[in-house]
Amino acid sequence: xxxxxxxxxxxxxxxxxxxxxxxxxxxxxxxxxxxxxxxxxxxxxxxxxxxxxxxxxxxxxxxxxxxxxxxxxxxxxxxxxxxxxxxxxxxxxxxxxxxxxxxxxxxxxxxxxxxxxxxxxxxxxxxxxxxxxxxxxxxxxxxxxxxxxxxxxxxxxxxxxxxxxxxxxxxxxxxxxxxxxxxxxxxxxxxxxxxxxxxxxxxxxxxxxxxxxxxxxxxxxxxxxxxxxxxxxxxxxxxxxxxxxxxxxxxxxxxxxxxxxxxxxxxxxxxxxxxxxxxxxxxxxxxxxxxxxxxxxxxxxxxxxxxxxxxxxxxxxxxxxxxxxxxxxxxxxxxxxxxxxxxxxxxxxxxxxxxxxxxxxxxxxxxxxxx
Numbered sequence: 444x445x446x447x448x449x450x451x452x453x454x455x456x457x458x459x460x461x462x463x464x465x466x467x468x469x470x471x472x473x474x475x476x477x478x479x480x481x482x483x484x485x486x487x488x489x490x491x492x493x494x495x496x497x498x499x500x501x502x503x504x505x506x507x508x509x510x511x512x513x514x515x516x517x518x519x520x521x522x523x524x525x526x527x528x529x530x531x532x533x534x535x536x537x538x539x540x541x542x543x544x545x546x547x548x549x550x551x552x553x554x555x556x557x558x559x560x561x562x563x564x565x566x567x568x569x570x571x572x573x574x575x576x577x578x579x580x581x582x583x584x585x586x587x588x589x590x591x592x593x594x595x596x597x598x599x600x601x602x603x604x605x606x607x608x609x610x611x612x613x614x615x616x617x618x619x620x621x622x623x624x625x626x627x628x629x630x631x632x633x634x635x636x637x638x639x640x641x642x643x644x645x646x647x648x649x650x651x652x653x654x655x656x657x658x659x660x661x662x663x664x665x666x667x668x669x670x671x672x673x674x675x676x677x678x679x680x681x682x683x684x685x686x687x688x689x690x691x692x693x694x695x696x697x698x699x700x701x702x703x704x705x706x707x708x709x710x711x712x713x714x715x716x717x718x719x720x721x722x723x724x725x726x727x728x729x730x731x732x733x734x735x736x737x738x739x740x741x742x743x744x745x746x747x748x749x750x751x752x753x754x755x756x757x758x759x760x761x762x763x764x765x766x767x768x769x770x771x772x773x774x775x776x777x778x779x780x781x782x783x784x785x786x787x788x789x790x791x792x793x794x795x796x797x798x799x800x801x802x803x804x805x806x807x808x809x810x811x812x813x814x
Contacts, residue, residue, distance in 0.1 A: 721755025
C-alpha cells in the first residue's frame with residue numbers, strides 16, 4: 444500500500460512540474476497585439492495655435508499599453524508627418540520622431556511645443572490649416588542593440604493644425620528718445636533694431652518724429668542684453684560710441700531703415716517709402732503706396748484690388764534694392780540687393796483688401812497680412 448502511495452506521489456509531482464514548465468513556457472510566447480487594442484487617440488481633432496496658447500496644453504496623445512503576451516517592456520514613439528508622405532517607397536521617411544519615456548502612455552503638448560514641431564520641424568505653413576498624420580509605434584527593443592525580430596505595432600490618426608509664425612525674441616537695441624521725444628522704457632515694437640543672426644549687426648525700421656524741430660531727432664540705442672551698454676554719438680552721423688551723447692539725425696520726420704554694428708560702432712539710415720508692385724498694377728513701382736500708421740506702427744494700403752492666381756512684391760523707393768518677397772514656407776524675407784532672392788507673394792483670393800506690412804518687430808520678425 445505504501446509502495447502504491449509513493450508511486451502516486453511521484454506521478455503527481457511529475458504532473459505538477461510538467462504543468463509548471465508549460466505555464467512558464469506560455470508566459471514567454473510573443474503574440475503581437477492588433478493596432479486596435481492600442482486605442483490610440485488625441486484629445487483634439489483640430490488645433491489652432493496662437494501666441495495666446497503657448498503656455499496652455501493644447502493636445503494630448505494617449506494609448507493603451509501594448510500587450511505582446513510576454514514579460515517584455517515595449518517602447519513607444521510618436522511619428523508626425525504629412526499624409527502625402529505616409530505612403531509609397533519612402534513612407535514616413537520624412538516624419539519627425541518623438542520617443543516617449545519608458546512606461547509613458549501619453550504625450551502632452553503645450554502650444555509653444557506643438558507650434559515648434561509643426562511650423563519649424565515639419566515646416567507647415569503658418570496661418571493655414573493643414574492635416575497632420577500622427578503614428579504611434581510600439582516595439583520591443585533588445586538590450587543588446589541588435590534589431591528585434593518582433594514586428595512593431597502601428598496605429599495612425601489624423602488631425603488638423605493651424606500653426607502660427609512665432610516671434611523670436613532676438614537680441615535688440617531699443618531706441619531711447621532724447622530731449623522731448625518720449626519713448627517706452629521697455630522692449631516695444633516700433634522702437635527696435637534686432638540681430639536676426641545673433642551677432643553684432645542690428646536692423647530695424649524707426650519712425651522718427653522730429654520732436655525737437657530744427658536739428659532733427661535725438662536718441663540713443665540701449666542694449667536689451669546688457670543695460671550698461673547704451674550707444675550714442677560717435678563723432679559723426681555714421682558712428683557710435685558707448686555711453687556718450689545722443690545720436691542726431693536730420694532731416695526729420697522720416698520713416699527709416701536703420702542698420703547698426705555694435706562691434707564696428709557704425710550706424711546708417713535710409714529713408715524709405717514702400718509700395719505694392721505686382722500683376723494687378725502692371726508692376727508699377729509707385730502707384731500703390733503703403734502709408735505709415737502711427738497708431739499701429741505698421742505700413743498699410745487700403746482698398747487694394749487683387750486677383751487670385753496673381754502675385755506682388757513689396758518694393759521701396761522706386762526700385763527692388765530694398766524689397767520683400769516670401770520664402771518656400773511663405774514667410775516674408777528680404778529679397779533685394781545684394782541677395783536677390785525669394786518668391787513673389789501669391790494672391791489666393793480675388794477682392795479688395797487692406798494690405799499691411801509690419802516691420803515693427805525688427806529684423807527676422809517682419810510679417811505681412813492681406814485682409
